[in-house]
Amino acid sequence: xxxxxxxxxxxxxxxxxxxxxRNLNPGTITDPGPxxxxxxxxxxxxxxxxxxxxxxxxxxVRRSAEAKAIPLLPGRNALxxxxxxxxxxxxxxxxxYPVSTFLALMYLVRLMGEKRWVVTLALAVLLTASFxxxxxxxxxxxxxxxxx
Amino acid sequence: METLxxxxxxxxxxxxxxxxxxxxxxxxAGTIAGVLPGIGPVGTMALLxxxxxxxxxxxxxxxxxxxxxxxxxxxxxxxxxxxxxGETPSIVTTFDGYQMTKKGRAGAALAISAIGSFxxxxxxxxxxxxxxxPLARAALRFGPPEYFAVGIFGLILLSNLTAAPFLKSIxxxxxxxxxxxxxxxxxTGVDRFTFNSPELRSGIDFAILTMxxxxxxxxxxxxxxxxxxxxxLKVKLRDLYPNREEMRRSMAPMLRGGVLGFLIGxxxxxxxxxxxxFSYSVEKRVSKYPEEFxxxxxxxxxxxxxxxxxxxxxxxxxxxxxxxAFAPPVAVLLSGFMIHGIQPGPLFISxxxxxxxxxxxxxxxxxxxxxxxxxxxxGIFASLVxxxxxxxxxxxxxxxxxxxxxxNNSLFDLRILLAATLAGYVLRRVNFEPTPxxxxxxxxxxxxxxxxxxxxxxxxxxxxxxxxxxxxxxxLISLGIVLYRAVRSEHRKQxxxxxxxxxxxx
Numbered sequence: 001x002x003x004x005x006x007x008x009x010x011x012x013x014x015x016x017x018x019x020x021x022r023n024l025n026p027g028t029i030t031d032p033g034p035x036x037x038x039x040x041x042x043x044x045x046x047x048x049x050x051x052x053x054x055x056x057x058x059x060x061v062r063r064s065a066e067a068k069a070i071p072l073l074p075g076r077n078a079l080x081x082x083x084x085x086x087x088x089x090x091x092x093x094x095x096x097y098p099v100s101t102f103l104a105l106m107y108l109v110r111l112m113g114e115k116r117w118v119v120t121l122a123l124a125v126l127l128t129a130s131f132x133x134x135x136x137x138x139x140x141x142x143x144x145x146x147x148x
Numbered sequence: 149m150e151t152l153x154x155x156x157x158x159x160x161x162x163x164x165x166x167x168x169x170x171x172x173x174x175x176x177a178g179t180i181a182g183v184l185p186g187i188g189p190v191g192t193m194a195l196l197x198x199x200x201x202x203x204x205x206x207x208x209x210x211x212x213x214x215x216x217x218x219x220x221x222x223x224x225x226x227x228x229x230x231x232x233x234g235e236t237p238s239i240v241t242t243f244d245g246y247q248m249t250k251k252g253r254a255g256a257a258l259a260i261s262a263i264g265s266f267x268x269x270x271x272x273x274x275x276x277x278x279x280x281x282p283l284a285r286a287a288l289r290f291g292p293p294e295y296f297a298v299g300i301f302g303l304i305l306l307s308n309l310t311a312a313p314f315l316k317s318i319x320x321x322x323x324x325x326x327x328x329x330x331x332x333x334x335x336t337g338v339d340r341f342t343f344n345s346p347e348l349r350s351g352i353d354f355a356i357l358t359m360x361x362x363x364x365x366x367x368x369x370x371x372x373x374x375x376x377x378x379x380x381l382k383v384k385l386r387d388l389y390p391n392r393e394e395m396r397r398s399m400a401p402m403l404r405g406g407v408l409g410f411l412i413g414x415x416x417x418x419x420x421x422x423x424x425x426f427s428y429s430v431e432k433r434v435s436k437y438p439e440e441f442x443x444x445x446x447x448x449x450x451x452x453x454x455x456x457x458x459x460x461x462x463x464x465x466x467x468x469x470x471x472x473a474f475a476p477p478v479a480v481l482l483s484g485f486m487i488h489g490i491q492p493g494p495l496f497i498s499x500x501x502x503x504x505x506x507x508x509x510x511x512x513x514x515x516x517x518x519x520x521x522x523x524x525x526x527g528i529f530a531s532l533v534x535x536x537x538x539x540x541x542x543x544x545x546x547x548x549x550x551x552x553x554x555x556n557n558s559l560f561d562l563r564i565l566l567a568a569t570l571a572g573y574v575l576r577r578v579n580f581e582p583t584p585x586x587x588x589x590x591x592x593x594x595x596x597x598x599x600x601x602x603x604x605x606x607x608x609x610x611x612x613x614x615x616x617x618x619x620x621x622x623x624l625i626s627l628g629i630v631l632y633r634a635v636r637s638e639h640r641k642q643x644x645x646x647x648x649x650x651x652x653x654x
Contacts (some may be wrong), residue, residue: 003578006574006575006578006580010319010323013323017326017341020341021341024338024340025338028608029603029608029610030603030604030607030608031603031604031608032599032600032603032604033336033338034333034335034336034338034340036599036600037329037595037596037599037600038326038329038340038341041322041325041326041329042326044322045319045322045323045326048315048318048319048322049319051315052313052315052316052319055315071577072574072577072578073574074368074371074372074570074573075372075373077371077372078368078369078371078372078573081367081368081371081541081545082368082566082569082570085364085545085549085566086566088546088549089549089559089562089563089566092553092559092562093559097550101546101550104542104546105542105543105546108541108542108545108546109538109539109542111371112371112537112538112539112541112542113538114536114538114539123539123542123543127542127543127546131546131547131550134199135198135199135550135554137202142550142553142554
């Protein structure tokens with residue numbers, strides 16, 4: 001994946017932000033409104049993100065060596081890890097904290113290479129319980145789902 | 149002296165059993181975070197934010213501050229013993245610290261690191277204690293234009309000091325400020341960029357972004373490349389004592405590091421890291437044995453380790469005096485204040501005298517606790533590094549998720565967390581640093597308020613901004629930095645075409 005993709009995404013963000021800011025009232029110079037600052041920011045972002053590759057092009061002698069093989073996305077393991085976290089987020093409102101956390105931990109510990117089921121299980125139970133204990137002791141509410 | 153009376157009062161509060169426990173908890177968490185790879189002080193502080201809900205305000209701040217300066221002690225342990233820096237500021241410690249270990253002087257290095265951190269840390273607290281109140285009084289005369297200028301100045305300075313290219317950091321600052329505008333406008337109440345979502349109406353919590361870009365981000369990196377569990381040299385207790393020669397050579401670097409670190413801490417940016425770097429080069433320059441640097445010079449450990457500790461105190465000066473955060477850990481502290489209903493700003497010290505002095509006193513206490521933890525117990529912390537990644541990473545990840553959820557009781561925040569994690573990961577790969585983004589989110593509202601209110605008060609007259617001395621100076625310096633950066637890349641181009649320097653250098 002080339003690094004220019006990131007610049008493009010950021011440009012898209014800047015353009016979208018500036019576009020959405022059009023609906024906000026800029027007010028006047030003596031009485032700036034909610035749209036005043038966002039417009040400045042939006043234009044600033046667009047200019048900056050366009051200047052960045054231009055400057056890099058100026059120093060283009062450096063680029064040729066580096067522009068090649070930077071893997072942009074996380075590797076397979078990290079992506080699977082993230083998928084597990086995403087699954088956790090989706091499961092949380094439905095299955096509740098204890099079940100979701102337990103399952104997520106089981107998945108992640110296995111993913112990271114633990115081969116022994118007993119250890120995986122023990123760790124999952126231990127951590128789920130300790131988090132619950134710590135958070136409830138400090139009076140922080142957790143979604144309990146099935147458990148009430 | 150009024151300060152002394154206040155300090156004594158502070159100690160009375162800081163030494164209450166509950167607060168000592170909070171302090172201990174914080175510095176312990178900080179030390180562990182400093183030792184372990186994949187977790188840093190910022191992520192840990194953000195994680196402890198929801199846990200601080202149930203605590204009274206001063207205990208909460210005491211705990212959070214403890215994590216911050218505690219991590220500076222922990223990071224040096226692995227840097228010295230196994231050449232792996234626990235967190236960024238400890239990178240400098242690996243230069244000579246690990247070399248000392250190879251020479252069999254690991255214990256001495258650890259001890260000097262702990263003692264230096266203690267001396268400089270305490271010095272930093274004194275500096276904070278003496279500097280914050282008068283600065284706050286001076287800041288009472290700050291008007292909107294001054295806040296606008298300070299915000300801009302901070303962000304430009306920060307962008308200049310990050311490892312990433314200047315323009316990329318500026319871009320991140322702008323994005324951060326843009327994200328900071330999401331929610332209801334403070335002045336008019338109008339909804340901005342909320343897409344009719346009730347969650348977005350209250351804005352995006354930068355603490356969530358912090359957890360994603362500093363916490364989970366590191367976890368993902370480790371998931372990609374799990375670190376192999378290193379073998380650890382056993383450090384015998386009697387080896388802990390540096391010999392007389394080493395102590396003698398360390399005294400001056402410790403004191404220099406303390407002063408230098410504090411001053412650098414005042415500057416926006418990754419101050420602890422910069423402080424340790426600066427201290428290293430200073431020590432190398434003034435040393436009678438410069439050729440030893442890189443091969444186990446004790447000054448190369450004493451100086452930087454002291455500097456990074458007093459830098460944390462320096463970084464807290466703007467927080468207590470102005471209510472502004474110029475570094476992510478300080479921003480999390482700021483968040484801690486606000487969660488407990490305290491509005492930081494120039495009036496903070498006068499309105500919350502007890503809180504301020506109890507926090508200051510607790511920092512003295514904390515430094516003592518850390519000295520005790522890090523001298524005899526260093527072996528225990530060092531062995532923590534041997535926790536396998538496959539246990540640690542899932543634990544940290546889930547802890548982060550539960551913590552992020554409980555911060556605002558929001559599932560929506562979890563989605564933002566994940567998005568921020570991935571975004572942070574990708575952006576880092578292409579040399580966009582997250583720090584300016586986080587600080588942009590924090591300072592953006594300050595800058596905007598300063599700009600808008602300043603314009604209202606001056607009836608649209610921008611010249612008023614520049615006619616005020618403080619504002620003018622800060623804006624001029626900011627402009628100077630921008631121009632300097634622009635000119636420098638021009639020079640590079642010129643030098644390249646002249647064949648004077650090699651491409652790829654610098």
